[in-house]
Amino acid sequence: MYEGAVQDLIDELGRLPGVGPKSAQRIAFHLLQADAEDVTRLVTALTEVKAKVRFCEECGNVAQGERCRICADPRRDHSAICVVEEPKDVVAIERTREFRGTYHVLGGAISPIDGIGPDDLRVRELMQRLAGGEVQEVIIATDPNLEGEATATYLSRLLRTTVPDLAVTRLASGLPVGGDLEYADEVTLGRAFEGRRRVDA
């Protein structure tokens, strides 16, 4: 145990995800030795993030204004929506530069154990966006785990019944690129077999 302010800092840092007591201690002493200027910048960043960042009214992604950068961009294809669980998934997909449509952030996945049902996710907002009739395709990109799959099943059923003309797709799951077949676990390999494609020669 350290005295007063140092221990308070360690305790606060230790509450962050992925930071254990040892890491918290290391960060705390790093901050103690850092220039006052650097620390002020960190403090400002922390205050700003709480004060300025909001959630996009359209897609639920983090945003500076009413709408996020992607939703506000006229060059984006507004007829395709990619549904993801978290804002960090948007960043991951953006890195690919493959997708030029817009996103919809659900804010989690269906998980009754954690008390999260469809009503706790931004499903209603998604349906409102679809009501306009502009959207042609919805790509479901929830995580390929049990909860993500359940959410995907729920959404695809809901979409199929309420908006029959809509194209609903799900991201493929299979082998990682650049990896070795022998290192793939049996579930992934099984999925890859299920989703195999005909080779166009």
Place this chain on the structure above:
Amino acid sequence: MHVRHLTLKDFRSYPSAELALTPGVTTLVGRNGQGKTNLVEAIGYLATLGSHRVATDQPLVRFGAAQAIVRGAVVRDDREMMVELEITPGRANRARLGKAPVARPRDVLGTVRTVLFAPEDLALVKGDPSERRRFLDDLLVQRQPRWAGVRSDYDKILKQRGALLKQAAPLFRTRSGKGAGRHTPRAGEPTTAEARESALHTLDVWDTHLATVGAQLLYARLRLLRDLVPDLAECYDAVAETDANARATYKSSLHEDAAKRLAEGEVPEIEELRVAILESIERVRDQEVERGVCLVGPHRDDVVLSLGDLPAKGYASHGESWSFALGLKLAAYRLLRRDLGDDPVLILDDVFAELDTGRRDRLAELVADCEQVLITAAVGADVPTRLRESGHTYAVELGHVSAHPPSAAAATDAVESESESAESGDE
């Protein structure tokens, strides 16, 4: 396969232990509470990632220690493989195969295969259905490790669906009294009718997943049971020297028609089972919602064991139940041996004391050709002489293992002399 060497660190009563083993019969003799079973329990843990005695890992770690290490050198087809497990209660275990750590402990399943028979196995016959389900599922995983994944997926789905049913239950129960409970909608929140609708929609999703994964598990169990039953009858008769027609039939929680077919030993295709599970869920939906419990699926099934026309549970004597449990384990052994083209390690923990002389001798005969048999006994004389003479006997005393030369083991029929030599021959 056989275990050539076992190393323990802070496992149960052992601060550390080294035990060299050979193919053939090894008998561990020692008074009660000296740590015989701990040794075989450790080998069982390497094979199943679980103990046959306790459900949690905490008791496996020596009191006061943070973690336990179990390491085994296993020889199969003249190739040696090292498996190491680091057991830390409350955290995920870590495993190594050879020198390299593996991503998940599950990946070491299949390196060591054991069939362990212990006094606890009496519960297979006399205990709850969960004991028999666990027996089947454990055997499934030993046969094909990939079932471990299906099994854990199914458990997760069950938990999620169970949680959903519990949350939904009050919505359907308080039909008349809207003011009752914390589910009264506030302004702007969905009304009870809407909430019910939404709950049922979500439930549909979990039904689908439960049926898909449940059907796979059910299919695997049915196929396993079909392969196991002929061996069971043979092994029981061989141990008990009767013609008792020991049988095991699957008792399913599916709707009546399907359950009847499964009880007759039919093994339908996975797709057919999936549909049957969905139909059955549909029929009990009201009850499930009312009680907040998943009522259909492999987790509610049982295996009915019977001798002749009578169920073993309730009708069989203590000795018969014991022989039945032994028959199940020996049948499992034969099944694995046939499937894998290799002998699992057979562990007989404290078995002989419960059997009459005839059964002891016949059991000895049955296990004589196994590649490796590990036997524990409190009284050395309980183990038939031919078994002890054919292999090595070790004395276990207060967490120390000392080797007896095989000739000495053969000569010592009395326990006293064995424990005395254990004291003098400490490692």
